[in-house]
Amino acid sequence: MPHRRLLLTAAALSLPALAARAQGFPDRALRIVVPFAPGGAVDLTGRLLAEQLQPVLGQNVVVDNRGGAGGNLGADVVAKSEKDGYSLLLGSANILCANKFLFRRSMPLDPMRDLAPVTRVTTGTVVLIVNGRSPYKSFQELMAAAKKDPGKLTMGSSGTGTVSHLTIESVKRAAGVDITHVPYRGGGPAFQDLLAGNIDMMFDVIPAAIANIREGAFRPLAVGSAERITYVPELRDVPSMKELLPGANIDMQSWYAINATAGTPADRIATLHRALTQVVKSDAFRGKMEPIGFTPVADETPAAYGEYMRAQEKVWQKLVEESGATME
Numbered sequence: 291m292p293h294r295r296l297l298l299t300a301a302a303l304s305l306p307a308l309a310a311r312a313q314g315f316p317d318r319a320l321r322i323v324v325p326f327a328p329g330g331a332v333d334l335t336g337r338l339l340a341e342q343l344q345p346v347l348g349q350n351v352v353v354d355n356r357g358g359a360g361g362n363l364g365a366d367v368v369a370k371s372e373k374d375g376y377s378l379l380l381g382s383a384n385i386l387c388a389n390k391f392l393f394r395r396s397m398p399l400d401p402m403r404d405l406a407p408v409t410r411v412t413t414g415t416v417v418l419i420v421n422g423r424s425p426y427k428s429f430q431e432l433m434a435a436a437k438k439d440p441g442k443l444t445m446g447s448s449g450t451g452t453v454s455h456l457t458i459e460s461v462k463r464a465a466g467v468d469i470t471h472v473p474y475r476g477g478g479p480a481f482q483d484l485l486a487g488n489i490d491m492m493f494d495v496i497p498a499a500i501a502n503i504r505e506g507a508f509r510p511l512a513v514g515s516a517e518r519i520t521y522v523p524e525l526r527d528v529p530s531m532k533e534l535l536p537g538a539n540i541d542m543q544s545w546y547a548i549n550a551t552a553g554t555p556a557d558r559i560a561t562l563h564r565a566l567t568q569v570v571k572s573d574a575f576r577g578k579m580e581p582i583g584f585t586p587v588a589d590e591t592p593a594a595y596g597e598y599m600r601a602q603e604k605v606w607q608k609l610v611e612e613s614g615a616t617m618e
Contacts, residue, residue, distance in 0.1 A: 320350075326355065326361065360451065386599060387401070411570050414496055415496065415519065419494070419511070461535070
């Protein structure tokens with residue numbers, strides 16, 4: 291009996307110690323690595339997360355922009371960081387699920403192996419836009435013109451293999467049209483050429499395009515999701531893929547998530563998950579994200595996000611292989 295009491299006492303004493311270790315994280319500043327240049331939709335999301343995480347975690351959270359190699363550079367920075375939970379990646383579906391099939395020989399990491407899932411934070415779709423002065427007033431008019439003159443119309447993208455490009459390829463196959471793809475080094479240069487009338491159309495994520503849509507510089511003709519985007523007033527009347535291409539099963543969802551370095555202790559992952567979930571489910575975060583076209587989303591557990599990520603890898607692999615896109 292005394293031996294049993296000793297064991298119970300030791301166990302009881304260990305609980306506060308475990309709790310103290312868990313409560314000791316974080317005890318210094320964290321960083322969110324944004325694998326793109328400042329100013330884009332991902333950067334905006336990262337800065338809002340950093341701002342709202344600080345009071346929840348009780349520590350400064352800084353944004354570290356590490357653009358390059360289709361997002362691989364920033365992802366690799368986190369993959370090679372200390373396994374302590376202080377370096378976080380704000381990654382996209384492209385980086386986490388598509389890039390390994392685009393950069394077949396030069397991918398510096400395997401996201402499934404080298405990054406630890408925490409949770410998704412937002413999801414959204416893409417919008418098909420034309421110049422506000424374009425003669426095309428509807429998706430149907432645009433597709434009719436493409437069928438009449440195969441290869442004549444041009445469609446820009448933010449780069450080969452991006453969600454912008456892969457959506458184009460899916461629509462081309464489903465509609466049976468030949469449209470010339472013009473890849474750019476990012477959405478900004480593509481937007482400039484669309485505004486100048488040098489290309490006819492493009493798909494891109496809603497947050498990047500919404501300001502020009504509101505000003506009338508761009509005209510939205512379709513959204514890439516299966517359903518309409520009713521939470522963005524300017525897009526409520528814009529038809530969805532299910533309406534425009536029934537049976538094609540196109541539902542392009544561009545999601546963003548937080549991953550840590552693989553090997554980060556589970557209690558620290560749990561602390562990060564709780565803090566991020568609190569932020570993402572807040573009215574303040576939703577109030578910033580929805581008007582620009584992102585829906586906040588938090589996975590129930592890090593394991594649930596990990597399962598989603600693995601399932602999505604198959605989806606994006608198929609999209610890449612069907613598009614024929616490669617970065618090598």
